[in-house]
Amino acid sequence: EPEVTQTPSHQVTQMGQEVILRCVPISNHLYFYWYRQILGQKVEFLVSFYNNEISEKSEIFDDQFSVERPDGSNFTLKIRSTKLEDSAMYFCASYMGYEQYFGPGTRLTVT
Amino acid sequence: SQQGEEDPQALSIQEGENATMNCSYKTSINNLQWYRQNSGRGLVHLILIRSNEREKHSGRLRVTLDTSKKSSSLLITASRAADTASYFCATVRTLGGSNYKLTFGKGTLLTVNP
Secondary structure, three states, X not given: OOOOEEEOOXXXXXXXXXXXXXXXXXXXXXXXXXXXXXXXXXXXXXEEEEOOXXXXXXXXXXXXXXXXXXXXXXXXXXXXXXXXXXXXXEEEEEEOOOOEEEOOOEEEEEO | OOOOEEEOOEEEEEOOOOEEEEEEOXXXXXXXXXXXXXXXXXXXXXXXXXXXXXXXXXXXXXXXXXXXXXXXXXXEOOOOHHHOEEEEEEEEEEEEOOEEEEEEOOOEEEEEEO
8 A cells, every 4th residue: 555654763953953854755646744743732734735836834834944845756844943842743644535644754853 | 723622632441342532623624534643653544524424434433523513523342452542533624626734633542451
């Protein structure tokens, strides 16, 4: 069964550093998403991406965040200057037609 | 904003018993979905119920939706230890065309004791 994959599974970075989280969505899907889950809290929507542009973003998704689909298979989330409060599990999801399929997540730890 | 809120926050039962989790939300929805998350893992879609449906079954899962009360319930029958996980409801808001976003509740942590 096709699945969404994410790398790395765990990323540790220092405050102020840039991180790039990578996702490979399911190949024929058209819509791509990032969600995050701070430990013990809700899964929160960050951004939706379709047709090579952002279709919606949440208030969390400020200028420090950006997304890209550089080569037609990868979908990346970049955080330019990480803060302690960016520590969370980041989930990528892709969708076409019925349900959003989630990847296993990347645990980002900012120290 | 739409918000799914589950209760109870935690539920502990014995294998073989039924588990019922509830979800309330605040605004109108296109549909409502339930997801499962094993500890430290990704979210797995369980079932979707549309706003014009009242009940839906899938294997040992039964979902109800009451749009007048803005609430949904997930029943897992004959629970197994492998059902131990967090369960989330997610309300759906259309972003345009086929695109939509999910708004998740805080989840119910279900523990099924062998």
